[in-house]
Amino acid sequence: MKPARVLIVDDSSVMRKIVGRSLRQAGLEILDILEASNGTEALSIARENSLDLILSDINMPLMDGLEFVRQLRSIEAAQQVPIIMITTEAGEAHVVQALSLGASGYIRKPFTPEQIKELVIPLLRG
Amino acid sequence: MDQKLKDEAARVRIHLSARAAAPSARPVGKASDAAQTKTRDGYRDELAKAVCEVFEIMVGTSLAAATEESPAFVSDCAAIVGIAGSLCGLVGLHTSFECARRMAAKMLGSDEVGAGADVQDALGEVCNMIAGSFKGRIAGLADGCALSVPTVIIGRDFALFSLAHGEHYEVGYTFEGNPFSVTLDFHS
Numbered sequence: 001m002k003p004a005r006v007l008i009v010d011d012s013s014v015m016r017k018i019v020g021r022s023l024r025q026a027g028l029e030i031l032d033i034l035e036a037s038n039g040t041e042a043l044s045i046a047r048e049n050s051l052d053l054i055l056s057d058i059n060m061p062l063m064d065g066l067e068f069v070r071q072l073r074s075i076e077a078a079q080q081v082p083i084i085m086i087t088t089e090a091g092e093a094h095v096v097q098a099l100s101l102g103a104s105g106y107i108r109k110p111f112t113p114e115q116i117k118e119l120v121i122p123l124l125r126g
Numbered sequence: 127m128d129q130k131l132k133d134e135a136a137r138v139r140i141h142l143s144a145r146a147a148a149p150s151a152r153p154v155g156k157a158s159d160a161a162q163t164k165t166r167d168g169y170r171d172e173l174a175k176a177v178c179e180v181f182e183i184m185v186g187t188s189l190a191a192a193t194e195e196s197p198a199f200v201s202d203c204a205a206i207v208g209i210a211g212s213l214c215g216l217v218g219l220h221t222s223f224e225c226a227r228r229m230a231a232k233m234l235g236s237d238e239v240g241a242g243a244d245v246q247d248a249l250g251e252v253c254n255m256i257a258g259s260f261k262g263r264i265a266g267l268a269d270g271c272a273l274s275v276p277t278v279i280i281g282r283d284f285a286l287f288s289l290a291h292g293e294h295y296e297v298g299y300t301f302e303g304n305p306f307s308v309t310l311d312f313h314s
Contacts (some may be wrong), residue, residue, distance in 0.1 A: 011275065014247045017234060018184070059254075059275055061250025091268035108262070109255045110183035 001124050003031035005049065006079040009042040009056035009068065010086070015109075019116070020088060026117035028124070040065030043071055046078050052102055053124060055116075058087040064119065066101060075100060082123035115121075169264070169310065170295040173217075176259035177297060177308050180252060185232050185301075192298030193303050199225070199305045201280040205247075205253035209261060211271035215217060215312025216288055217257040223280065225304035232302075250276030256308060 006023060008016045013035075020033050034049060036042035038060045046054070053070070058065035067083055072078050082104040087094070090108035098106060105119045181187050201220040209215050221229075223245070230248035231239040239245060254276045261267040288311055295310045 093269040
């Protein structure tokens, strides 16, 4: 696997740090970790950068994670970027909606680094 | 009431009683076992399981339940997450600022946590995860309710008025010797 450029989207800076640490603990070779605190910021970053992976919360101000996924998939360069939703909203309806909008996976908070590893590595291997 | 109806009523009550009394063989702490909880009798237990799960996984700490010997504490730091939908209410996490600072430090794996945004952020996220874990444990709430983003209150001179005539549950623990409580207030 080549070193990955990852975007972490969460309105909690603490959670962004924990997700970033979990990725490193998973043994992933990280080129760069970019951060956004809502979907609007994340879209701007996605338009300006080539990304290998996105991990996004759902409940966020300004633009939530589901709307972010929907708009991201309309950007041609970002259509194939794997997106994992990491959220407290773990109801079946949320999971189905996220996957139907183009999310690649779903992790419920609280999560372990192992859960992230299990989901992320196959996605980065393509 | 004729005899047929009386017999049917008796049969239904026995059936319901048997269900209520049936012990769960599922392990504690799995969202799937919690989803079996269908009555409010289990709300407090599921809230307690949610608190323990979040602290074990995200804070890396097994909690001790607060006892009468636990030190008294003045709550000067609280996080609140609203629940709206088939159940309407609030989940609150109440503690001292020093305890919140220690929680943040443990979550971040660093003692270099100041008195500012990281502490508030971490407390809000812990409360958010407790609320999410709790609603995932109650049948029908995972999809039937939405959570608000967390609100954090710093200071001790405030009173919270909410949900007159609602139901109230509270669980208490100590974290590294510092007591805290988690509350659930709701109408359904």
